[in-house]
Amino acid sequence: MKSKRDNTRRDFIKQSMLTAAGLTIIPGFVLGEDGIPSISRETAQIISGGQTGMKTVAFIANIYFKISHADVIGTKLFLGIPTDEGMVTPQVKIVSVWIDQIDDNAWVGHDDATDIGVRIAKMNGATIYPTIAEALTLGGDKLAVDAVIYIGEHGEYQNNRLGVKMYPRMNYLEQIFRVFDASNKSVPVYTDKALAYSWLDSKWIYDRSKELNVPMMAGSSLPYCWRDPDFEHPIGTKITQAVAIGYGSLESYGFHVAEILQCMLERRTGGETGVAGILGLGGDDVWAAMDSGKISQELVDTACNKIRNKASGSMRDLVKMPQAVIVQYIDGTKGAILLLNEYVKSGWAYAANAEGKTVATEFVLSSAPAYSHFSYLTLNIQKFIVTGKPTAAIERTLLTSGIIDIGIRSLAEGKLRKTPFLNIKYSAKEFESIRPKNPRPVGQSIGPWPPKGYEFTLRDPLKIK
Secondary structure, X not given: OOOHHHHHHHHHHHHHHHHHOOOOEOOOEEEOOOOOEEEOHHHHHHHHHHOOOOEEEEEEEEEOEOOOHHHHHHHHHHHOEEEXXXXXXXXXXXXEEEEXXXXXXXXXXXXXXXXXXXXXXXXXXXXXXXXXXXXXHOOOOOOOOOEEEEEOOOOOOOEOOOOOEOOOHHHXXXXXXXXXXXXXXXXXXXXEEOOOOXXXXXXXXXXXXHHOOOOEEEEXXXXXXXXXXXXXXXXXXXXXXXXXXXXXXXXXXXXXXXXXXXXXXXXXXXXXXXXXXXXXXXXXXXXHHHHHOOOOHHHHHHHHOOOOOOOOOOHHHHOOOOEEEEEEEOOOOEEEEEEOHHHHOOOEEEEEEEOOEEEEEEEEOOOOOOOOHHHHHXXXXXXXXXXXXXXXXXXXXXXXXXHHHHHHXXXXXXOOEEOHHHOOOEOOOOOOOOOOOOOOOOHHHHOOXXXXXXXXXXXXXXXXX
């Protein structure tokens, strides 16, 4: 049996580790008798802004329903961030919110699409504004917040001719930039996932942010999740080819797979040099590419074998419609992303030929109810807002946004697309991100969640009785 002194010492060590990373465990976040975390009055005051010096944030979202990206990021910034080491106190305060689609059925076909964002915002003292500009100016004439978070994922929007949902990311970011321009001041902006659904929109966003000197960060949660085994290429590693594996559609989850590939390959010798050509493949063409060596069968097998919950049986027998994007880098490095739905199930992985050896790791996510892989993305967003320095290059997401858009176009056309416009160069060595060091989620990352009073944020099958 551990003594009270042992527990105190263990808590001190945890707190010391987090303090070294610039994080703080919420002292008043405790487990109730029913195992549900509850927040003390003192901690609630800290979260609602009683702690002085907190950066203020305008939270802009397409839609805010249960387990939407707005929920799994925004709700953590309101209530606390569950991590392997414990619950971490938010160091930023969401003071204003704008949501595009608030109707109960704004995301057609999803039973849990009922809005929860308005309720959470009101419970935590954040004001709902009718326009993006007013959310940034707090109803005044000039920019009045320290940072902006835009969650441009989910919601009911039209598809384009290629079947890609035309999220209004450029439209809403343009409105944000317009406030910056009129105020003669820019603040950090995090925009979730891809910069935009099209390369031209993505490039406009990037160029406009540079014109206005906007510190920007974007992208997927995958680069910040658990890795089993914990692995990262040292900066300057010689890499000849690599593959990243995932599931879902190329338009939606393919972006996450591209971010897995890019967050690893950007650390290679010489840094990122850009992409010379992209080839999208589907169906039997994927198997043919593996047979011909255009995609390394050995690396694909090695990566898939790292996925703990993949299906048993033959990949080619199980996968009904494989998709792939071959990425030809300017420096000669070979990359590929593959979506192998029925085989890898909900798994993600990476493998590469590096320094003459084959290396591989699984990218591990956290399941309901906490979805704590978003905790580590949220910690990186918070660090960016507090320091003004992104934890990853915005050029990474500019490049992955282009890779997916051109990959979809190449697949539709059935031919290689040369991409001289993707000659995007950057170095990863000046960026330092926060990642879990455990191979898989532990501790508060696996629950319990949410705190008392917020059970309405759970999906119905997971409601606590």
